[in-house]
Amino acid sequence: MLTDFGLQDGYVAEMRGVVMSHDFEIRLVDITHEIAPQDVHGGAYVLSTVIERFPQGTVYLCVVDPGVGTARRPIVVRHRLGTFVGPDNGLFTPILGEDVVEVVEIVPERLGAVDVSRTFHGRDLFAPAAARAAVGANIHCLGNVVTDPIVLEGWDLVASGDGIQGRVLHIDRFGNAITNIPEQALEGRKGVLVKVGEHQLDDVAKTYGDVAQGQWLALFGSQRTLELSINGGNAAETLGIRPGDSVSVSWEG
Template identity: 45%
Template sequence: MSADASIITLTTDFGTEDAYVPAMKGTMLSIAPEARLVDVTHEIAPQDVMESAFVLQSAQPYFPDGTIHLVVVDPGVGTERRAVAIREDGHWYVGPDNGLFPLVIEQDPDAIVELDNPEMWRTSSPSSTFHGRDIFAPAAAHLAAGRSLEELGSPVTSLEPLRWAEPFIESNSIEGWITHVDHFGNCITNVRRSTLLDMLELDEEESLDESSLSLEVYAGNTVLDSIHSTYGDVSGEDPLLLFGSTGFLEVAVNGGNAAELLDIRKGDSIKIALSQSA
């Protein structure tokens, strides 16, 4: 991997008002000055491991092979949780071993190391509260500069597990919840299109015609009765359901903020009761 072609993405819960992100970027550029740093987001809710995994999983497929994904959402910083780097299918991942990466990768990685080689840290006495600057950022930069994964630390065979919370499916209903509220106020659920297919006993190859479904969806302070294909299918400021670009069911408002208008928050439940009309 050549240094001038190296991309490092950054996903954190640090926000942009403080010096945390610039400190990480400065550390990386001191080691790999020609690396290209791409901000995925720094607005993850504080310590929300699942949200960081959801956002990175939504962005990662669009980056080229050789990309290094640095993720610092680390409620266990300074504890005995491991710091790790991972190679999987042409991509590298660097961050805390707190269940985040199994959510993104969803398969056994090609290789994992614990970042326990002090020569690859920023300092031999890293801060107990800022491993992002002192351990994770240097590891990502060393990879970008051409170091091998094995130089960063000792091999390990597994990661701490964490699984997505799946919706609960009954014969004629699905109960899920809101996993993410995006910048526009769209409320993204954990209900995939395939979940509806499973409940309706349809194969993946079969078409799901939303217009043929009779349903009631309870979300926030509203009840919706149909699934649309795009936001413009309803009048301005009207709420709707649709399967968005992430592949999950969304509660949205055309031209408005669904979270605010419908009083929906991350973690709220959503109930879908439906049957296929004749």
């Protein structure tokens, strides 16, 4: 389960209760419920970091849904790695590609959902659909085929002959600004220059300890993408970096 609900309220428990009511043996694992409210890009990023770690066939119940109750579609995505249930708002951008088997739009009547809240599709649509998928239901039983699921803008890189432009996808708990610029894009490059806003660096470090305490740096994190950090500090707060900010990397050759 991945949501932006937090744990202060009972929203997560309600969803868990719905799933368990379908089958008490379904094993529920929390990815996180601390995605920033309405941060679809952040939710998509966190989802992208875990999907290779879970067993094939896992069902992912994901709700970061600022458009709940509008015309945005509730969907189920069957993928080589598992099944993904949630809103069609770009949250599933990381898995939309050649490994997608099929996508369907959930039809409430096929779930037996007759009293669907306009503000809590996580409980009334996504949780029961995920439970059905977890016990082996064919997703065609849940709705109608979709051929154009939403993909987030700005997820892909913009490349030029002597550089590349990406964006900050996520700020983690430590204040590291995590980008979509992959390590392989800089392999063998010399004279690398990293810019974000008015700040720039002329090198990419290997570890936080490569710079003095309190100094900012760029390095490749555990997801093999470029991160902007401060050794012993919070880069996002100190440098004023936010999700969506542009990050450019250039090189001499």
